[in-house]
């Protein structure tokens with residue numbers, strides 16, 4: 001498991017090994033946009049402020065990976081990610 005801080009919301013959620021960042025975030029922010037949940041549509045893209053992302057999508061460019069992630073599939077290499085949401 002790892003933690004995701006929603007900096008603008010002021011909340012921290014835990015992401016278990018068998019669940020996605022998207023699921024954990026939606027528990028706090030039910031209006032969070034998503035569609036395919038498989039890492040190919042880009043709808044769930046969010047800006048990353050801190051932490052090292054374990055990118056598991058096939059969509060984002062290296063440039064985009066510098067400061068964002070697809071929260072439906074990607075995970076964390078660090079114990080905490082901080083998202084701009």
Ligand code: FES
Pocket residue numbers: 034035036037038039040041042043044045070071072073
């Ligand atoms: Fe489609 Fe995440 S919901 S890439």
